[in-house]
Amino acid sequence: MDQVVDSKGENGEQSNDAEDAVTSQSYTHANGCSHPQSESAEKSSLDDKDCGSSARKHMDDEAITFETILNAFRFYKKHSLFKLKHAYDMFCQMPERQRKLLMPQYLNHLAKLKDCITHNHSMLRAIVANVGHMFENRDHQTEVEVTQLRAASEFHMDKLRSTLRQIVRDWSIDGAVERESCNEPVIAAVLERYPDVNARKDIQILVPGAGLGRLAWDFARLGFSCQGNEFSLFMLFVSNFILNRCVEVDQFTIYPWIHDSCNNWSYGDQVRPVRFPDVNPCDLPKTGNSFSMSAGDFIEVFANEREQFDCVATVFFLDTAHNIIDYIETIHRILKPGGFWVNLGPLLYHFADSTEMNSIELPYEEVRQLVVASGFRIDKEQQGLPACYTLNSRSMLQYRYNCAFFACTKLPSESDGTV
Numbered sequence: 432m433d434q435v436v437d438s439k440g441e442n443g444e445q446s447n448d449a450e451d452a453v454t455s456q457s458y459t460h461a462n463g464c465s466h467p468q469s470e471s472a473e474k475s476s477l478d479d480k481d482c483g484s485s486a487r488k489h490m491d492d493e494a495i496t497f498e499t500i501l502n503a504f505r506f507y508k509k510h511s512l513f514k515l516k517h518a519y520d521m522f523c524q525m526p527e528r529q530r531k532l533l534m535p536q537y538l539n540h541l542a543k544l545k546d547c548i549t550h551n552h553s554m555l556r557a558i559v560a561n562v563g564h565m566f567e568n569r570d571h572q573t574e575v576e577v578t579q580l581r582a583a584s585e586f587h588m589d590k591l592r593s594t595l596r597q598i599v600r601d602w603s604i605d606g607a608v609e610r611e612s613c614n615e616p617v618i619a620a621v622l623e624r625y626p627d628v629n630a631r632k633d634i635q636i637l638v639p640g641a642g643l644g645r646l647a648w649d650f651a652r653l654g655f656s657c658q659g660n661e662f663s664l665f666m667l668f669v670s671n672f673i674l675n676r677c678v679e680v681d682q683f684t685i686y687p688w689i690h691d692s693c694n695n696w697s698y699g700d701q702v703r704p705v706r707f708p709d710v711n712p713c714d715l716p717k718t719g720n721s722f723s724m725s726a727g728d729f730i731e732v733f734a735n736e737r738e739q740f741d742c743v744a745t746v747f748f749l750d751t752a753h754n755i756i757d758y759i760e761t762i763h764r765i766l767k768p769g770g771f772w773v774n775l776g777p778l779l780y781h782f783a784d785s786t787e788m789n790s791i792e793l794p795y796e797e798v799r800q801l802v803v804a805s806g807f808r809i810d811k812e813q814q815g816l817p818a819c820y821t822l823n824s825r826s827m828l829q830y831r832y833n834c835a836f837f838a839c840t841k842l843p844s845e846s847d848g849t850v
């Protein structure tokens with residue numbers, strides 16, 4: 432199964448402020464999965480300062496964004512080893528008496544960390560090896576061929592580390608508990624709504640903010656026609672690799688926790704490997720259902736769509752909005768009458784702390800009201816579902832969300848949706 436790009440309308444606009452986002456390009460899996468992409472030039476310019484490459488000077492915003500994220504993947508090893516050197520320098524500065532206390536275990540640990548960084552680096556290189564042609568509507572081979580490595584921003588390196596953790600959440604055995612609490616209630620609600628197995632291929636599901644695509648893939652595996660939508664190139668590069676290049680269970684290994692130097696119980700916890708994928712992504716039914724990923728900003732990609740989907744599933748997505756009402760209205764518009772929307776997640780508004788970007792942060796009671804006022808009937812609701820996000824299960828620090836879950840139906844337009 433190979434991903435190919437299927438353009439949903441490239442408009443060159445800055446679709447959002449996400450610094451790893453692509454502007455409305457998309458790619459499709461051989462089995463139908465397309466990703467939109469939109470990457471802000473604003474952020475790209477941060478990383479461009481030291482770029483003397485003449486090739487980049489002729490690139491448009493889209494290409495610069497693509498190349499910037501690609502460069503971040505390639506810069507991982509340098510950046511990580513540089514940080515590791517700080518730890519080593521600190522050790523060297525300590526009095527000999529103290530160094531002896533830590534010998535040989537601490538230096539052995541640093542050596543192991545270095546090996547893990549080298550391994551992750553190889554993995555990340557493999558992930559971006561084929562991205563030049565991953566989009567159907569646009570070739571990025573020119574960007575791939577820019578080999579001049581530049582310092583990536585701390586922001587992008589942080590995104591890359593988060594992406595490693597997202598692999599754990601979506602595609603490893605270690606993420607099973609998280610998927611059970613985040614994805615399973617949503618899947619169960621959809622299965623309850625659409626019990627006829629034979630009719631599933633005709634049920635069109637959209638998963639906005641699909642991350643690495645596991646929920647979308649799970650719907651496809653169950654026989655539904657499903658499209659994931661995602662705008663982060665970090666996510667798109669990795670999901671492209673997993674969905675199109677992985678052909679067996681536990682094929683690859685990463686060391687996602689090596690950058691967590693705090694809250695460890697043991698040296699071993701920090702360097703423990705995680706294997707992925709926990710399933711073979713090729714194991715999809717041949718029932719005629721489609722599976723695709725569209726790349727780009729959710730609001731933009733579906734700006735002109737109406738009554739296209741039977742079901743929308745949002746997991747840890749609503750709070751990524753600058754304006755959550757835009758999300759609710761878009762979901763309402765793209766659903767067919769009688770369509771089903773299932774949501775699970777917290778309200779950790781992504782732009783709440785931004786000094787540069789506007790954001791409205793509404794409490795759940797208001798969000799719920801808006802859902803109803805937009806024309807939905809809430810069929811099922813639960814408040815306080817415990818769930819974690821890319822949790823390091825062995826860490827001394829454990830964040831837990833008490834999520835909101837609701838499943839609702841789009842009412843005929845004359846109804847106001849009051850329950």
Ligand SMILES: C[S@@+](CC[C@H](N)C(=O)[O-])C[C@H]1O[C@@H](n2cnc3c(N)ncnc32)[C@H](O)[C@@H]1O
Pocket residue numbers: 447449600613639640641642643660661662663666727728729730746747748751752
């Ligand atoms: C908190 S993550 C959740 C990912 C996945 N749903 C999960 O539960 O693991 C939110 C995802 O939505 C994506 N995202 C945020 N805003 C988006 C937008 N406007 N359009 C498309 N994707 C978006 C982010 O890149 C990120 O992958």
